Amino acid sequence: MSHSNYPTDDEIWHLARQQGLDPFPIRFEAVPATILYEFAAYLIPGRMSHWSYGKAFHAMKTRYDYGLNKLYEMVINADPAYAFLLDSNSDLENTFVRAHVMGHVDFFKNNVHFSNTQRDMLEVVSRHAERVRQYQFEQGVEAVERFLDAALSIQEHVAVPHPPLLSVKRPKGPTPSGGSWSDLWQPQASVPQHQLKVREDESDLLQFIIDHSDELEEWQRDVVAMVRDEMIYFWPQMRTKIMNEGWASLWHIELMREMDLTDADVINFARLHSSVTAPIPYQINPYAIGYRIFRDIWDSQGKESAFLVRTVDDDVSFLRNYLTEPLIDELHLYVFGPEQDKIVVKSRKWELVRDRLVKEVFHGGLPIVEVVDGDFHRRGELYLIHRHEGTDLDLPYAERTLEHVHLLWGRPVHLETVSAQHKVVLSFDGKAHSRATV
Amino acid sequence: MAGFVPDWTLQRKGATDQARHQQKIREALKQRLPDLITEDSILTADGGRVIRVPIRNLEEYKFRFDPWQGDRVGQDQGELKQGDILGQIPAPVSGDKAGRGAGAPGEIPGIDYLEAEISIDDLAGMLFEDLGLPYLKPKMLSNLPRPTFQFKDISKRGLMGNLDKRRSLRENLLRHARQGETGLGAWKPDDLRFKTWVNVPQEDNNAVVIAMRDISGSMGDFKKLMARTFAFWMLRFLRTKYESVEVVFIVHHTQAREVTEEEFFQLGESGGTKVSSAYELCWEVVQNRYPASQWNIYPVHFSDGDNWSDADNRRTVEFLEAMLPLVNVFGYAEIREGGYTSTLMSAFGKLRHPRFQVVTIGNKRDVYTALKKFFPRTPGDE
Incomplete structure (x- = not known):
């Protein structure tokens, strides 16, 4: 079974510490594919029941059964951390995966955006699941499902957790050639604190509903609060996907290098690495981009700088500061998009690629929607605004979402947005939709 | 925190939620x-x-961006050039509030719809879960004997091919257990058990469907399509759920004739309409070949009701009234494109009879309604 020259869980963990990583203790468990894919669909084991997770599970499992993709592992951000490995992994694959997991767990523990996450989330979601089961028993499965449909439809609209202010200085990004404009590149030193706070509150639709909806029963308020807590836990992962995968990929290489591997293993390992960092058509591969950027920082500014970036950045600042022209060329990145009725390749110009990618990951790729008024028309109606930043909303989708919001709010709801350069207000009063172009 | 060791094997939520999704x-x-x-x-x-x-x-x-708007970043091996076309944006589906139709270009991630x-x-x-043959009664038919048998019994003698291995093993084990031994022992002929059959007299629900279709000149493409769609599902339903259903196909314009199934679906003719000709032929078919004492009878007629004359309407109603006591259900489906009421429908309107069912098919969705009305599932259907 086990090859004597592969290090144990403990040995890899200590190796990681020697190399400078600082992970939580990690519990590794080998699980069959069904369980691994189930965890991946729910994002965390033991979470409350909902058909949408069943749908995700089915889709993932089908892809696995057809051999279209393989999930090697699933890591839970907790202290101690849990890492689930596919029980059909080979010993070499498991060693590679363990090394990779060290990078993830170090990232969870040390990146500032995670500094306020609940590290006992496994227990929290289990308690949530238990309460949802209780509500299903008291209120009926259908009623709870219908309500969860609504709460989950706006689950991302919570106050995105902000990291505490840091005293450390971030490493330098590549400075623009001139240098005389450098004062313009300084990040704005003082953003008024209260302004930030107001914005946060307004974008926290779930909290607003918990606080101000007159229609909700206690159990419903509790369900919204649970959905909100879980999303707040996941937000840091959503905003650091490229960094997190890049950091883990960097470290599977660094740690594997320290191991005593046979020539055959070295070749197989190289194959594994290139398969996880292979380009995906019409998308970006976060492993590839994240890895390449971290490698570049390490090589050009030293290991310390790489660690500092892992501590202070998120995907937006990471790409904005460190995705350079040579890297974009090397990774063969390009911008594509609609032009009349076609999808065409638009450019390989590096600034365009970088800016576009920053935009793609900004706010998790989701539109920002804020509460403007909870007493609109002085009739207790809810007025939301979409902060339009260049891309229109999917209006039919928005209308169906408003139906969900209406269920949560209990009175007419409105959403102001921009469509084809015109201000549009979508409304739903519980029976009918209307669209007003302003 | 310490001591929290979940039992992962108890996690079967995925399967449960997947079942709910299905x-x-x-x-x-x-x-x-x-x-x-x-x-x-x-x-x-x-x-x-x-x-x-x-x-x-x-x-x-959820609130999301228009998937067909805005640029994205892709990664390749360096082979794509500026201006290369990667795919086509599907046109918005008119009248469909949910936006664009299917046909996402290639592998380009666009609308991710279920x-x-x-x-x-x-x-x-x-x-077919919702469909049945109404008023279906068992009717014996001497010329269609259906020998049926079922394996129902066990005996100590029989053909080797019918050996019941499980029961035989059990007998062997039991016999040795009685003698205080465990496990299988030597075999005796007495251990062997055979499956045997009994003859089951089977009553047939003999049924005949008489499908009549108007193929006159006024039956345009839409009307033809509706009639054919209905007939398609009707035949499929009958053949799936009932083993012994016969179907007679009749087409008519001013004259009626019996045709094959293929012709029934394909024929398109022109000319006037005399519905009575079809009903008369239907009547003859019933009299000569499917006596009501032996058959469950389900005539179904598709027409736009654009009949030749009031005199023919009266004649049609006479044939219909003569047939109603004989049939299980007589269905008349009038296919209309406008809102007017046909003269034939007016003539039928005076007729009130539980065995006479009328539906109007004005659009595609009505086909489903018509199927359910002609072939309602009644309690006791299998």
């Missing part, structure tokens, strides 16, 4: 049956084929 898909498909069964592509396909049905109800709606896959056989099964 159930929701089924409900959604069922709601869409009226649309699905009239899809042209289904009528020409074989049963095993799988169709993909977009299910909008089961999408997870499609349920269902084979036409499964679709049919879903449809």
Whole structure:
């Protein structure tokens, strides 16, 4: 079974510490594919029941059964951390995966955006699941499902957790050639604190509903609060996907290098690495981009700088500061998009690629929607605004979402947005939709 | 924190929630049956084929960006050049509030909408759950003997081919256990058990459907399609659920004649309409070949009701009234494109009889309604 020259869980963990990583203790468990894919669909084991997770599970499992993709592992951000490995992994694959997991767990523990996450989330979601089961028993499965449909439809609209202010200085990004404009590149030193706070509150639709909806029963308020807590836990992962995968990929290489591997293993390992960092058509591969950027920082500014970036950045600042022209060329990145009725390749110009990618990951790729008024028309109606930043909303989708919001709010709801350069207000009063172009 | 060791093997939530999702898909498909069964592509396909049905109800709606707007970043091996066309944006579907239709270009991630896959056989099964043959009565028929037998009994003698291995093993074990031994021992002929059959007299629900179709000049493309769609599902339903259903096909314009199934579906003619000719032929068929004492009879007639004259309407009603005591249900489906009431429908309107069912098919969805009205599932149906 086990090859004597592969290090144990403990040995890899200590190796990681020697190399400078600082992970939580990690519990590794080998699980069959069904369980691994189930965890991946729910994002965390033991979470409350909902058909949408069943749908995700089915889709993932089908892809696995057809051999279209393989999930090697699933890591839970907790202290101690849990890492689930596919029980059909080979010993070499498991060693590679363990090394990779060290990078993830170090990232969870040390990146500032995670500094306020609940590290006992496994227990929290289990308690949530238990309460949802209780509500299903008291209120009926259908009623709870219908309500969860609504709460989950706006689950991302919570106050995105902000990291505490840091005293450390971030490493330098590549400075623009001139240098005389450098004062313009300084990040704005003082953003008024209260302004930030107001914005946060307004974008926290779930909290607003918990606080101000007159229609909700206690159990419903509790369900919204649970959905909100879980999303707040996941937000840091959503905003650091490229960094997190890049950091883990960097470290599977660094740690594997320290191991005593046979020539055959070295070749197989190289194959594994290139398969996880292979380009995906019409998308970006976060492993590839994240890895390449971290490698570049390490090589050009030293290991310390790489660690500092892992501590202070998120995907937006990471790409904005460190995705350079040579890297974009090397990774063969390009911008594509609609032009009349076609999808065409638009450019390989590096600034365009970088800016576009920053935009793609900004706010998790989701539109920002804020509460403007909870007493609109002085009739207790809810007025939301979409902060339009260049891309229109999917209006039919928005209308169906408003139906969900209406269920949560209990009175007419409105959403102001921009469509084809015109201000549009979508409304739903519980029976009918209307669209007003302003 | 310490001591928290969850038992992962108890996690079976995925399977449960997946089952709930599948159930929701089924409900959604069922709601869409009226649309699905009239899809042209289904009528020409074989049963095993799988169709993909977009299910909008089961999408997870959220505030999201228009997937066909805005640029994205891709990664390749350096082979694509500026201006290369990667795909086509599907045109918005008119009248469809849910936006663009299917046909996402290539592999370009665009609208990620849920499609349920269902084979036409499964679709049919879903449809047929709600259908039955009303007033169906067992009727003996001497010229269609159906020898049926069932394996129901066990005996110590029989053909080796019918050996019941499980029971024989059990007897062997029991015999040795009685002697205080465990496990299988030497075999004796007495251990062997054989499955035997009994003859079951089977009563048949003999049924005949007499399908009549108006092929006169006024039956335009839409009307023809509706009649054919209805007949397609009706035949499929009858052949799936009932073993011994016979179908007689009759077409008519000013004259009626019996045709093959193929001709029934394909014939297109012109000319005037005398509905009575079809009813008269139907009457003759019943009298000569399907006596009511031995058959359950289900005549079904498709027409636009644009009949030749009032005199012929009266004649038609006379034949109909003569037939009603003999038949289980007589169905008349009037296919209309406008809102007017035909003279034939007015003539039928005076007739009130529980065995006479009338439906109007004005659009595709009515086909489903008509099927359910002509062939309602009644309590006691299998």
